[in-house]
Amino acid sequence: MLKARNVFMLQRRWKGGKKRWNALQFKKTNCDRALESFDDFYGSVYGTRWKNMRVALLTEHKYIAMVNNFGDTEQTCSMLEMDGAINVKSLINVARERLDGKTDNSVSTKLPSSNNVDSKLDALLKKQQEREMASIYPSASEDGMPQQLNYNSSEKNQSTQEELEPQDFKQSLTKALEEDVHLDEKRLVDPQFGTGGLYEYMPAHSIKGMEDWVAESEHYKYYKTNDAFPLRIELEDSFQFPEHLALYTYEMGNCSNFKAPKKCLTGVLSHFLMDGASTLPPLFLQIQPGDRVLDACAAPGGKSLLMLQTLHSDLLVCNDVQESRVNKLRRVMQEYLFDFRERWEGKRLILTQSDARNLSEYASYDKILVDVPCTTDRHSLMEQDNNIFKPTRIKERLRIPELQAGILANCLRLLRPGGSLVYSTCSLSPVQNDGVVHMALEKVFTEHGITTTIKDLSLQVELFSDIFKFEYPKGLKYGQMVIPFLPANFGPMYFSKIVRNT
Numbered sequence: 001m002l003k004a005r006n007v008f009m010l011q012r013r014w015k016g017g018k019k020r021w022n023a024l025q026f027k028k029t030n031c032d033r034a035l036e037s038f039d040d041f042y043g044s045v046y047g048t049r050w051k052n053m054r055v056a057l058l059t060e061h062k063y064i065a066m067v068n069n070f071g072d073t074e075q076t077c078s079m080l081e082m083d084g085a086i087n088v089k090s091l092i093n094v095a096r097e098r099l100d101g102k103t104d105n106s107v108s109t110k111l112p113s114s115n116n117v118d119s120k121l122d123a124l125l126k127k128q129q130e131r132e133m134a135s136i137y138p139s140a141s142e143d144g145m146p147q148q149l150n151y152n153s154s155e156k157n158q159s160t161q162e163e164l165e166p167q168d169f170k171q172s173l174t175k176a177l178e179e180d181v182h183l184d185e186k187r188l189v190d191p192q193f194g195t196g197g198l199y200e201y202m203p204a205h206s207i208k209g210m211e212d213w214v215a216e217s218e219h220y221k222y223y224k225t226n227d228a229f230p231l232r233i234e235l236e237d238s239f240q241f242p243e244h245l246a247l248y249t250y251e252m253g254n255c256s257n258f259k260a261p262k263k264c265l266t267g268v269l270s271h272f273l274m275d276g277a278s279t280l281p282p283l284f285l286q287i288q289p290g291d292r293v294l295d296a297c298a299a300p301g302g303k304s305l306l307m308l309q310t311l312h313s314d315l316l317v318c319n320d321v322q323e324s325r326v327n328k329l330r331r332v333m334q335e336y337l338f339d340f341r342e343r344w345e346g347k348r349l350i351l352t353q354s355d356a357r358n359l360s361e362y363a364s365y366d367k368i369l370v371d372v373p374c375t376t377d378r379h380s381l382m383e384q385d386n387n388i389f390k391p392t393r394i395k396e397r398l399r400i401p402e403l404q405a406g407i408l409a410n411c412l413r414l415l416r417p418g419g420s421l422v423y424s425t426c427s428l429s430p431v432q433n434d435g436v437v438h439m440a441l442e443k444v445f446t447e448h449g450i451t452t453t454i455k456d457l458s459l460q461v462e463l464f465s466d467i468f469k470f471e472y473p474k475g476l477k478y479g480q481m482v483i484p485f486l487p488a489n490f491g492p493m494y495f496s497k498i499v500r501n502t
Contacts, residue, residue, distance in 0.1 A: 030387035034380035056484030064276035067246035070338040071264030085248035229445035236455040242310035253487040274302040277482040277493030281424040291366040296356040299325035301332035319352045356407040372404040374425040408440035415500040424495040433494040437478040455497035
């Protein structure tokens with residue numbers, strides 16, 4: 001007879017080394033990097049208020065439903081109202097009546113005070129420079145160590161610096177060896193394979209010349225508020241909500257979800273869902289019948305669609321830099337515009353693919369929306385894919401203000417004199433917001449002699465105070481901003497309205 005034998009199952013550990021699950025669970029993700037950066041940056045700028053913004057950003061945001069005028073409009077409005085949604089136009093009318101009962105002295109013009117943002121950013125810049133110096137020079141007690149990072153070698157002290165710093169790598173290495181400086185050759189990295197040049201004896205301002213290295217502190221130096229150009233700020237005293245535009249939202253504190261869009265009898269979708277704060281830049285652009293309008297960075301298309309739903313623009317040009325983004329924009333328009341190819345594309349709506357910094361139809365547009373690429377704060381905290389805080393995208397992220405200012409400056413040239421523009425971002429960063437506006441205004445004045453007027457939208461945002469949470473006390477000079485707030489979890493969304501004078 002065969003005897004039964006006991007079988008023992010031995011567990012074997014997964015041979016994954018550092019890739020085991022218990023190691024991966026502590027791996028830092030792109031969202032973790034974004035949150036760490038925001039805690040450091042926004043925590044310094046906004047202080048205790050950052051905690052509330054942080055919680056809201058880490059929570060699913062709230063939507064507004066835009067009814068499609070080219071579908072079953074009345075049925076869609078009835079459906080939304082039956083679900084408890086409120087027409088934004090009615091909320092604005094209530095707010096207008098409330099404001100009309102106040103005296104004119106209750107709303108004051110915005111002063112060019114930035115709520116100490118300048119000093120906070122200066123302190124943050126200094127702290128970041130100290131971190132970078134500490135990472136490059138491990139021992140802070142060594143003699144001859146620079147006390148701060150100097151990034152501008154073209155200043156009046158340039159000649160003195162050139163005498164002190166090495167002229168090239170080989171010469172500096174030879175000099176170091178002659179002085180009997182002991183180097184760890186294992187730390188020598190070929191620049192073409194990495195950040196290279198991070199040697200203990202090399203001054204930090206020499207490293208900036210490396211193509212693969214950008215100082216984190218350089219990001220904050222884009223923020224300037226000293227006026228080097230003529231600046232006029234005027235109170236915008238009128239706002240007209242488009243007659244044919246129907247927007248629906250739930251009251252503050254109500255976080256109900258809208259039903260998904262349905263296909264109408266005309267073949268288009270019934271309504272479009274978007275972050276409510278995204279409706280403000282195109283609304284404040286105040287498009288009028290017959291206007292020639294440009295959406296410089298149009299994809300994914302929500303703001304462009306809203307401008308078309310006003311039924312006012314004579315021609316809307318929607319531009320974006322990548323073919324994939326233009327194709328996405330085209331798909332949105334096909335889903336919401338009846339008879340798209342025959343009635344719209346190439347006639348009242350033109351889709352173009354170009355870098356907005358290279359558009360050259362100067363002085364030809366009445367209105368321009370400039371919703372620039374930014375750090376997209378909420379997306380960076382919630383989505384791993386296409387995250388600007390990915391380590392391989394650090395150069396791209398730190399140079400965002402330079403890109404934004406280039407786009408805005410060129411779009412100001414595309415405006416006809418008397419035309420208006422709205423610049424917007426979905427970021428809380430004062431560098432990407434007021435800082436970029438300042439850079440662009442200075443650039444177009446010094447290089448092209450263009451003067452502008454900033455439109456103060458304080459009265460306009462009061463009309464939306466029952467829907468959004470705005471930045472108060474205002475730490476802004478050139479614009480307004482919707483801040484994330486749990487009962488009204490929209491945004492962030494910064495916007496500045498600019499009129500070209502000459």
